[in-house]
Amino acid sequence: xxxxxxxxxxxxxxxxxxxxxxxxxxxxxxxxxxxxxxxxxxxxxxxxxxxxxxxxxxxxxxxxxxxxxxxxxxxxxxxxxxxxxxxxxxxxxxxxxxxxxxxxxxxxxxxxxxxxxxxxxxxxxxxxxxxxxxxxxxxx
Amino acid sequence: xxxxxxxxxxxxxxxxxxxxxxxxxxxxxxxxxxxxxxxxxxxxxxxxxxxxxxxxxxxxxxxxxxxxxxxxxxxxxxxxxxxxxxxxxxxxxxxxxxxxxxxxxxxxxxxxxxxxxxxxxxxxxxxxxxxxxxxxxxxx
Amino acid sequence: xxxxxxxxxxxxxxxxxxxxxxxxxxxxxxxxxxxxxxxxxxxxxxxxxxxxxxxxxxxxxxxxxxxxxxxxxxxxxxxxxxxxxxxxxxxxxxxxxxxxxxxxxxxxxxxxxxxxxxxxxxxxxxxxxxxxxxxxxxxx
Numbered sequence: 001x002x003x004x005x006x007x008x009x010x011x012x013x014x015x016x017x018x019x020x021x022x023x024x025x026x027x028x029x030x031x032x033x034x035x036x037x038x039x040x041x042x043x044x045x046x047x048x049x050x051x052x053x054x055x056x057x058x059x060x061x062x063x064x065x066x067x068x069x070x071x072x073x074x075x076x077x078x079x080x081x082x083x084x085x086x087x088x089x090x091x092x093x094x095x096x097x098x099x100x101x102x103x104x105x106x107x108x109x110x111x112x113x114x115x116x117x118x119x120x121x122x123x124x125x126x127x128x129x130x131x132x133x134x135x136x137x138x139x140x
Numbered sequence: 141x142x143x144x145x146x147x148x149x150x151x152x153x154x155x156x157x158x159x160x161x162x163x164x165x166x167x168x169x170x171x172x173x174x175x176x177x178x179x180x181x182x183x184x185x186x187x188x189x190x191x192x193x194x195x196x197x198x199x200x201x202x203x204x205x206x207x208x209x210x211x212x213x214x215x216x217x218x219x220x221x222x223x224x225x226x227x228x229x230x231x232x233x234x235x236x237x238x239x240x241x242x243x244x245x246x247x248x249x250x251x252x253x254x255x256x257x258x259x260x261x262x263x264x265x266x267x268x269x270x271x272x273x274x275x276x277x278x279x280x
Numbered sequence: 281x282x283x284x285x286x287x288x289x290x291x292x293x294x295x296x297x298x299x300x301x302x303x304x305x306x307x308x309x310x311x312x313x314x315x316x317x318x319x320x321x322x323x324x325x326x327x328x329x330x331x332x333x334x335x336x337x338x339x340x341x342x343x344x345x346x347x348x349x350x351x352x353x354x355x356x357x358x359x360x361x362x363x364x365x366x367x368x369x370x371x372x373x374x375x376x377x378x379x380x381x382x383x384x385x386x387x388x389x390x391x392x393x394x395x396x397x398x399x400x401x402x403x404x405x406x407x408x409x410x411x412x413x414x415x416x417x418x419x420x
Contacts, residue, residue, distance in 0.1 A: 002419050004315045004386060035144045037179055037275060039317055041384045043393030045333045050235040053185045058220035062228050063235065065217045070210075070350075077345045080338035088342050095330040095343065095377055097235055099396075102242050102382050104181045104273045106144060111273050113183030116239075133384045133391050135317060137277070137417070139142050175284045177319055177415060190375040193325045198360035202368050203375065205357045210350075237375055242382050244321045244413045246284060251413050253323030256379075277417070279282050 001036075003029045003136040006043075011129050012122045014086075016052075016060035020118045024110065029136055036105040036138015043131040046090030046124050048097035054117025067093050067123075090123035097121055105138055141176075143169045143276040146183075151269050152262045154226075156192075156200035160258045164250065169276055176245040176278015183271040186230030186264050188237035194257025207233050207263075230263035237261055245278055281316075283309045283416040286323075291409050292402045294366075296332075296340035300398045304390065309416055316385040316418015323411040326370030326404050328377035334397025347373050347403075370403035377401055385418055 007026050009019065023040065024030060030038065040049055053059040071092045073085030080088045101118065104111040120130065147166050149159065163180065164170060170178065180189055193199040211232045213225030220228045241258065244251040260270065287306050289299065303320065304310060310318065320329055333339040351372045353365030360368045381398065384391040400410065 002315045004384065035142045035275065037277065039382055039384060041391070043391075043396065045331070045393070045395050051185070051239050052235050053231055056220055059228065059231050062215075062218045062220050063232055066211065066215065066232055071346065075342075075346065078342045080336055080342050088339065091333055091339055092343055092346055095332050098238065098378065099331050100382060100384075102179055102240060104144065104179060104275050106273070111181070111183075113185070113271070115185050116183065131393065133386070135315065135384050137317065175282045175415065177417065191325070191379050192375050193371055196360055199368065199371050202355075202358045202360050203372055206351065206355065206372055238378065242319055242380060244284065244319060244380075244415050246413070251321070251323075253325070253411070255325050256323065 001138055001140055005134050007132050007134060009120060009130045009132060011127060014122050014125055015064040016119045016121050018054055018117045019120045023118055027134055027136060030105060031108040032140050033105050033108060033136060033138040034140060036136060038103045038105050038110060039135040041100040041133045045094055046087065047127060047130050048094045048099055048121035049101045050097045050119050050121060051101060051116050052119055053115055055115060086125045093123045141278055141280055145274050147272050147274060149260060149270045149272060151267060154262050154265055155204040156259045156261050158194055158257045159260050163258055167274055167276060170245060171248040172280050173245050173248060173276060173278035174280060176276060178243045178245050178250060179275040181240040181273045186234055187267060187270050188234045188239055188261035189241045190237045190259050190261060191241060191256050192259055193255055195255060226265045233263045281418055281420055285414050287412050287414060289400060289410045289412060291407060294402050294405055295344040296399045296401050298334055298397045299400045303398055307414055307416060310385060311388040312420050313385050313388060313416060313418035314420060316416060318383045318385050318390060319415040321380040321413045325374055327407060327410050328374045328379055328401035329381045330377045330399050330401060331381060331396050332399055333395055335395060366405045373403045
C-alpha cells in the first residue's frame with residue numbers, strides 16, 4: 001500500500017514542538033499497515049524534523065538554546081543577511097538536523113521508543129505555517 | 141518483500157562503534173533482496189546512527205572528541221541536568237547525527253562504499269543496551 | 281516499481297553544489313511514478329547530501345564558511361591527520377549533514393518545496409569524483 005498526503009502545520013514559535021500526535025491523527029491509514037515505513041518531508045529550508053525526547057520540555061528548551069548559540073545571526077562572514085539575522089542560522093540548523101524523517105511502522109503504529117517523539121524545529125523568529133508531505137508505504 | 145525485526149545491542153562505551161557486521165548477520169533475508177532499502181531506527185534519544193569511515197579507529201576517536209567539546213555538559217543555560225551532565229549533550233548529539241538511517245540494497249548486500257560503515261554513537265557515559273528496529277523492503 | 285542505478289558526479293570544488301537537475305535527468309523513470317520515494321546515497325565519507333535553499337548562492341557560501349570554522353583542521357586533539365588537515369573535518373561534517381536523503385515523489389516529480397534543492401557538500405579540498413546510488417520505489 002502507498003498513501004501520500006500534504007498537511008499544513010500552523011505558525012509556531014521559534015523552538016521545538018512535539019508533533020507526533022498531529023502526524024498520527026492525520027494518517028488513519030497507519031492503522032491498517034502491519035509493517036512499513038512512514039516518510040515525512042518538510043517543504044521548507046528554515047525548519048527541521050528530528051526524533052528526540054518527548055517528555056521534559058526542558059530538553060526542547062536546552063536544544064534550542066544550544067543551537068541559537070552555535071549558529072548566531074551576526075557572524076561577520078555571513079553574506080545572506082537581507083532576510084534578517086535569524087534567516088541564515090535557520091538554514092544552517094535545518095541542514096544540521098534535517099528536514100525529512102523515515103520512521104518504522106509496526107502493527108498499525110509508529111514503532112517509536114518510549115521516549116521518542118517527532119519534533120518540528122521552527123528556526124525562524126516568525127516562520128509562518130509549514131507544509132509537510134507524508135508518505136506511507138507498507139503491507140496490510 | 142517486507143521484513144522487520146528488533147535487535148538489541150549490548151551496552152557499549154561512550155564513543156563510536158562499527159556495527160555493520162552485526163546488522164548484516166542479523167538479517168539473512170538481505171541475501172534474497174535484489175534491489176531495495178534497509179531502514180534502521182534506534183529506539184533511544186541519546187545514541188545515534190551514522191554512516192562514516194570504517195577503517196581507522198582514530199576517525200571514531202576524533203569525531204567523539206570533537207562532539208564532546210562541541211556540546212559540553214556544564215553549559216550554564218541547560219535546565220535538563222537531573223540525569224547528569226552527559227544527558228543533555230547526548231540528546232543534542234543524537235539529533236545532530238540522527239537516530240535512523242536508510243541504506244541502499246543491491247544484489248543481496250548493502251550497497252556501501254569501500255570506506256563506509258554503520259556506526260552506533262553511544263553518547264551517554266553509561267548508556268546500557270540499545271534497541272534497534274530493522275525494516276527491509278525490496279524485490280527478490 | 282523498483283529502479284536502481286549508480287551515477288558519478290565529476291570532481292567539484294570544496295563547498296555546496298546544487299545537483300537537483302542532475303539527479304532528475306538521470307532518472308527518467310521518475311516520470312512514471314505516481315507516488316513513491318527516491319533514495320540517494322553517497323558512496324563516500326567526506327562529502328554530504330542535504331536539502332536546502334536553491335536560489336541564493338550566498339546561502340551555500342555562508343553554510344560552507346560556518347562549517348569550516350565549526351570544524352577546523354588543526355584541532356590539537358585530532359589523531360587522524362595523515363590525509364591532511366581537511367580530511368578529519370570532512371568526516372565530521374559528512375556525519376553532521378548526512379550522506380543519504382529520502383525524498384517524496386508525487387505525480388512523476390520530486391515533491392520539493394519552492395525553495396528546496398538537493399545539494400552535494402564537497403568537504404575535501406580536492407575530493408575527486410563522487411559516486412551516488414539512486415533507488416526509486418513507488419507505484420505507477
